[in-house]
Amino acid sequence: MFIERLTIIGVGLIGGSLACALRKQGVCGEVVGCGRNIENLQRGVDLGVIDRYDTDPARAVTGADVVVIAVPLGGFAGVFQAIRDAVNPSVILTDVGSAKGSVVNDAKQHLSPALYSRFVPAHPIAGTEKSGVAAAFAELFVKRKIILTPHEQTDADACDYISTLWQYTGAEVVTLSVEHHDRVLAATSHLPHVLAYNLVNTLAQMDEQADVFQFAAGGFRDFTRIASSDPTMWHDICLANREAILAILARYQQHLNELSHAIKTGQSETILTAFKQAKNTRDAFFG
Ligand SMILES: NC(=O)c1ccc[n+]([C@@H]2O[C@H](COP(=O)([O-])OP(=O)(O)OC[C@H]3O[C@@H](n4cnc5c(N)ncnc54)[C@H](O)[C@@H]3O)[C@@H](O)[C@H]2O)c1
Ligand SMILES: O=C(O)C(=O)C[C@]1(C(=O)O)C=C[C@@H](O)C=C1
Numbered sequence: 492m493f494i495e496r497l498t499i500i501g502v503g504l505i506g507g508s509l510a511c512a513l514r515k516q517g518v519c520g521e522v523v524g525c526g527r528n529i530e531n532l533q534r535g536v537d538l539g540v541i542d543r544y545d546t547d548p549a550r551a552v553t554g555a556d557v558v559v560i561a562v563p564l565g566g567f568a569g570v571f572q573a574i575r576d577a578v579n580p581s582v583i584l585t586d587v588g589s590a591k592g593s594v595v596n597d598a599k600q601h602l603s604p605a606l607y608s609r610f611v612p613a614h615p616i617a618g619t620e621k622s623g624v625a626a627a628f629a630e631l632f633v634k635r636k637i638i639l640t641p642h643e644q645t646d647a648d649a650c651d652y653i654s655t656l657w658q659y660t661g662a663e664v665v666t667l668s669v670e671h672h673d674r675v676l677a678a679t680s681h682l683p684h685v686l687a688y689n690l691v692n693t694l695a696q697m698d699e700q701a702d703v704f705q706f707a708a709g710g711f712r713d714f715t716r717i718a719s720s721d722p723t724m725w726h727d728i729c730l731a732n733r734e735a736i737l738a739i740l741a742r743y744q745q746h747l748n749e750l751s752h753a754i755k756t757g758q759s760e761t762i763l764t765a766f767k768q769a770k771n772t773r774d775a776f777f778g
Contacts, residue, residue, distance in 0.1 A: 492655055494519040498555035500548055500570055502526050502535045504618060505587045506561030507627025510540050512660035515629040525551035526562075535624040549577035557656070560586040564727035567594055571601035583649045584610040585656075589724075590676065591640040591669045593731035599642075608644045611653040613637055614672065615662065616680075620719040633661035640669045677735035682743060684725050685736065687718040 497513065499506040502524040513519045524541035525548050526532050532544040545551040552558050552574045560570055567588065578584070584606065588594045591612050598610045617635035619626065637657040641650045654664045667675070694703050694711075729736060753761040 492518050492652070492659070494557050494656075496521045496523065496555045496557075498523045498525060498552045498558045499541065500525040500551065500558065500560050500574075501562035501566070502532060502541055502544070502624050503561060504622055504624075504626045504631075505615060506559060507535060507540045507624040508629065508631040509559060509561070509587070509615075509660065511627055511629035512632055513656070514539075516659045518656075518659050523551050523555065531624050538624065538627075540624055540627055548573040552578050552582070554579065555582060557583050557585070557652075560584070560588070563721075563724045564588050564590060564593055564731040565723075566727075568597045568601055571597055575602050575606060578606065580605070582606075582609060583652055585613050585653045586610075587613060587615055588731075589614060589680065589728050590732035591638075591672045595640070595642055595669055604644070608646045609649050611645055611650050612640045612642070612669070613653060613657065614640070614676070615657070617662070620717050622721040622724070630661070632657070635662050637662045637664045638672055639664060639666045640672050641666065642669070673732050673735045674738075677732055678739045681728055681732055681736050682739050684717050684720060685729065685740065686743075687715045688725070691715050691718045 494513070497510065497519045499510050499522065502510070503526075506524075510519075510522045510524075514522065521543075522541045524532050524535050524544040525546065526544065527546065529546065532541070532546070535541040536544065548570055555578065558574065558578060560567060562570060567586070584598075584602075586594055591614060594612055598607055598612070602610060615632055615635060615637045617632050619631075637660075639650065639654060657664050694707075697703055750762070750765060752758075753765070
C-alpha cells in the first residue's frame with residue numbers, strides 16, 4: 492500500500508496521530524491537513540505531521556487518494572456537503588468518529604450513492620484526554636482495536652483497503668454492526684465520560700469545594716482523568732448516541748439506587764457481594 496496524497500480533515504489528536512503513524516511506516520506521500528484553527532494547522536506543519544494545509548475542505552481533498560474525517564461528530568454533515576463534489580471518483584473516504592449511527596446517517600444523506608459506497612466508517616478505540624495536533628503521536632494505535640462498521644453498500648475493496656491502512660498503525664481491526672458498536676461504546680466509553688464529568692461538577696458545587704479538591708488524591712484523579720477531555724467532542728457524542736447512552740444511564744441509575752438503599756439500610760452482605768463481583772470482573776479483564 493502507498494497513499495500518494497492523504498487528506499486529514501480535523502488535524503487533532505486522532506487525525507494527527509494517524510498521519511504520524513502512516514508516515515512512520517512510510518506508506519504515505521503528501522499529507523494535506525484541513526481545519527478551522529490556523530494556529531493548530533501551522534503547528535501540524537511545524538511538527539511534521541502534515542506537509543501543508545487548506546482551510547477550505549473542497550480544496551484540501553482535491554487529488555487525494557484517501558480522505559480521513561477526524562472532526563467532532565457535529566461537524567460531519569457540513570464536511571460531507573463541502574467535499575462531495577470535489578473528491579476524485581476513486582477516492583476512499585473514512586472517519587474516526589466515536590459513534591457510528593449518526594456518521595452513517597450523515598454520509599447516506601449528504602453523499603452520492605457512489606461516494607457513499609466508498610465511505611468506510613471506522614472508530615479507533617484509542618485516545619487520551621488531550622486534544623489538538625500537539626498531542627498526536629505515532630504509537631497511539633499500537634495494539635489497540637479499530638472497529639469498522641461497514642454498511643450494506645460499502646465497497647468490499649474499500650473496506651479491505653482501510654483495514655490494511657489501520658493494520659500499518661499496529662492496531663487490530665475488527666468489524667461490528669453500527670447498532671452493536673453504538674450500544675457497546677455507550678457502555679464502555681460514553682457512560683464513563685458522562686459519570687466523570689458529573690462527578691467533578693458534583694464536587695465542585697459542594698460548599699467545602701476548596702477543601703474537597705485539596706484532599707482529592709489518587710482515586711479521584713484516576714476516576715476523573717477523562718473529565719479533562721474536550722467538552723465539544725463529548726457534547727457531540729452524547730447527542731449523536733443519545734438513545735444508547737440514555738439506556739445504559741438508566742441501568743446505571745437503577746444499580747446506584749440499589750447500592751444506595753443497601754448502604755442506607757446497612758445490608759452488609761449485599762454491599763460486599765457487589766464490590767467482590769466488580770473487583771473479580773475487573774481483575775479478570777485487566778489483570
Ligand atoms: N480523543 C479521543 O480519545 C478519541 C478517540 C477515538 C475517536 N475520537 C473521535 O475522533 C474525532 C476527533 O477527535 P480528537 O480527539 O482528535 O479531537 P481534536 O479536538 O484533537 O481534533 C479535532 C480537530 O478538528 C478541527 N475541527 C473541528 N470542527 C471542524 C470542522 N467542521 N471542519 C474542519 N476541522 C474541524 C478542530 O479544529 C481540531 O483541530 C472525533 O469525532 C472523536 O469523536 C476521539
Ligand atoms: O483514554 C481516553 O482518554 C479515552 O477516553 C479514549 C476513548 C475511550 O473512552 O476509551 C475515548 C473515546 C473514544 O472514541 C475512544 C477511546
